[in-house]
Amino acid sequence: MANTSPSSLHALLFPFMAKGHTIPILQLARLLLRRNATVTIFTTPANHPYISTSLSDTSTSIISLPFPKNIPGVPPGVESMDKLPSLSLFFPFVSSTKLIQPEFEKAVQSLKTPVTFMITDGFFGWTLESANKFNIPRLVYYGMSNFAITISRVVSLNKHIFEGKSDKNLVTVPEFPWLTVTRDEFNDVFNGRDLDSPYAKWIVDNVLATSKSYGLVTNSFSELEPVFVEYWNSKLGPKSWSMGPFCLSHTEFLSSKKPSWIVWLDKKLQLGSPVLYVAFGSQSEISQDQIDEIKIGLEKSEVSFLWVMRRSENGVYPTLDDGFEERVKEKGIVVREWVNQREILEHEIVKGFVSHCGWNSVLESICAGVPILAWPLSAEQPLNAKFVVDEIKIGVRVETCDGTVNGFVKGEGLEKKVKELMEGEKGKEVRKKVAEISRTAAKAVEEGGSSWQCLNELIDELQINQ
Numbered sequence: 474m475a476n477t478s479p480s481s482l483h484a485l486l487f488p489f490m491a492k493g494h495t496i497p498i499l500q501l502a503r504l505l506l507r508r509n510a511t512v513t514i515f516t517t518p519a520n521h522p523y524i525s526t527s528l529s530d531t532s533t534s535i536i537s538l539p540f541p542k543n544i545p546g547v548p549p550g551v552e553s554m555d556k557l558p559s560l561s562l563f564f565p566f567v568s569s570t571k572l573i574q575p576e577f578e579k580a581v582q583s584l585k586t587p588v589t590f591m592i593t594d595g596f597f598g599w600t601l602e603s604a605n606k607f608n609i610p611r612l613v614y615y616g617m618s619n620f621a622i623t624i625s626r627v628v629s630l631n632k633h634i635f636e637g638k639s640d641k642n643l644v645t646v647p648e649f650p651w652l653t654v655t656r657d658e659f660n661d662v663f664n665g666r667d668l669d670s671p672y673a674k675w676i677v678d679n680v681l682a683t684s685k686s687y688g689l690v691t692n693s694f695s696e697l698e699p700v701f702v703e704y705w706n707s708k709l710g711p712k713s714w715s716m717g718p719f720c721l722s723h724t725e726f727l728s729s730k731k732p733s734w735i736v737w738l739d740k741k742l743q744l745g746s747p748v749l750y751v752a753f754g755s756q757s758e759i760s761q762d763q764i765d766e767i768k769i770g771l772e773k774s775e776v777s778f779l780w781v782m783r784r785s786e787n788g789v790y791p792t793l794d795d796g797f798e799e800r801v802k803e804k805g806i807v808v809r810e811w812v813n814q815r816e817i818l819e820h821e822i823v824k825g826f827v828s829h830c831g832w833n834s835v836l837e838s839i840c841a842g843v844p845i846l847a848w849p850l851s852a853e854q855p856l857n858a859k860f861v862v863d864e865i866k867i868g869v870r871v872e873t874c875d876g877t878v879n880g881f882v883k884g885e886g887l888e889k890k891v892k893e894l895m896e897g898e899k900g901k902e903v904r905k906k907v908a909e910i911s912r913t914a915a916k917a918v919e920e921g922g923s924s925w926q927c928l929n930e931l932i933d934e935l936q937i938n939q
C-alpha cells in the first residue's frame with residue numbers, strides 16, 4: 474500500500490496550454506491530492522485563472538511562468554499568446570515553450586518541498602533535461618488512448634504496409650491481425666514533410682525524450698484496452714500507467730446557478746424527449762459549408778439536440794442564418810459559450826453524442842454511459858473513432874461523401890446516422906455496451922480498482938526509488 478504521508482509525496486504537473494491537455498491534468502491533480510500528495514502545477518499567466526478556479530476547493534499550488542513574447546511565426550497582436558491561440562499556430566507556439574526552460578528550472582529549484590516526480594506534457598520533451606538535472610523522474614502525459622499510441626507506433630514501424638495504397642484501402646496491422654487501418658486513419662505526422670525541417674526535428678526530439686522518460690501516464694483504465702496496454706508495456710514502452718478515467722476524480726459540478734442549457738435539458742427530461750449532444754471539442758474548426766449541412770441533418774432528424782459551437786480562428790462564431798434557431802426552437806438549442814461538457818453528458822436525458830472523438834470526450838461519454846456518433850476531424854481522432862466503433866463498439870460512424878474517415882458529411886447522411894443512434898436497433902446495441910463499460914470504468918477508479926491500484930503502484934515505486 475502506498476505510503477501517502479503528506480510530506481513524502483510531491484507531484485509537479487505541467488500541462489500543455491490547451492484545454493484538452495489541461496483539463497485531464499487538473500483531474501489527475503485531484504487523484505493525487507486524494508493520496509495526500511502535495512501538488513504543484515506549472516502554467517502561464519493566461520492559463521492561471523482557469524486552473525485556479527477549477528481547483529479552488531483544493532490546496533494545489535499554481536506557479537505561472539512568464540511566456541516569451543514576439544514568437545517568430547506568430548502574427549503580432551495575437552492575444553493571450555500563452556494560451557494556444559489556434560491550431561494553425563500550433564508549431565510556433567509549442568516550440569517556443571522551450572524558451573521557458575530557464576524560468577522553469579529556477580522555479581523548480583526554489584520549491585520548498587523536494588519533488589518526488591514530475592508529469593509533463595508529451596509536447597514538453599525539453600522538461601526531461603530539467604528533470605535529469607534535478608534527479609527527478611519525469612513521466613510523460615499523453616492525452617491519448619493506449620490503442621492510439623500503440624497503433625501509431627506499430628504502424629510507423631510498419632510504414633511499408635501503405636505502399637501503393639490509397640487513403641481508403643484497408644491494410645491489416647501485422648501485430649493485431651483482426652485490425653485494419655487506412656492511410657487516412659493513421660495520423661502520419663511526417664507526411665510530406667522534409668525530415669530536416671524544424672517540425673520533424675521537434676517531433677523526433679519529443680519521441681526520444683518520451684522513450685528516455687520514466688513512464689507514460691495515460692488517461693485510461695486497463696479493462697478498456699487490455700491488449701494494447703499489455704503490448705505497449707511489454708514490447709514498446711516506457712511503461713504506460715493507466716490510472717483513469719481522470720474525469721471520475723470529480724463528480725460534483727460547482728456552478729452555483731444552473732446554466733440555461735441545463736435548465737433546458739431538465740425541461741426535456743420532464744417531457745421525456747431524449748437529447749442528442751453535438752460538440753467538437755475545444756479547438757476544432759468546422760467550415761461554414763459543413764455547419765450548413767449539420768443544420769440540415771439535425772433539423773431533418775427531428776431529434777432534440779443541444780449543439781455547442783466554438784468560435785472559428787478569426788474569433789467569430791459560424792453563422793446560422795435563415796431562421797434556423799427560431800424554426801427548431803421546440804427541438805433544439807445552440808450554445809455559444811464554454812460549457813461544462815461533463816455536466817451535459819451526465820444529464821439523464823442526454824442519450825447520444827455527436828463527437829469529434831477527442832480522447833477526453835470519448836472517456837467522458839463512456840463514464841456517462843452515452844453512445845457516440847463518431848465524427849473524427851484530425852490528429853489521432855480517426856483512430857479514436859475506430860476504437861469507439863470497431864473495438865469497444867459503443868458508437869456508430871458518420872457517413873462521409875467520399876468514404877474517407879474525416880471527409881465532408883452531407884445533411885441527409887447525418888440525419889440517417891442520428892436516427893440510427895437515437896432510435897435504431899444499432900443505437901440500442903451500442904447504448905447497452907456503453908452502459909456496461911461505464912460500470913467497469915467506475916469500478917476501476919474506486920478503492921481497490923485497477924486504476925486505483927496502478928496509481929498506488931506508481932507512488933510506491935517512486936517513493937522506494939526516492
Ligand code: UDP
Binds near residue numbers: 757781831834
Ligand atoms: N470542453 C468543455 N466545454 C466546452 C468544450 C470542451 O468542458 O465547451 C472540454 C471537454 O469536456 C473535454 C475537453 O474540453 O474535457 C476537450 O478535450 P477533447 O480531448 O475531447 O478534445 P480537444 O479539445 O482536445 O480536441
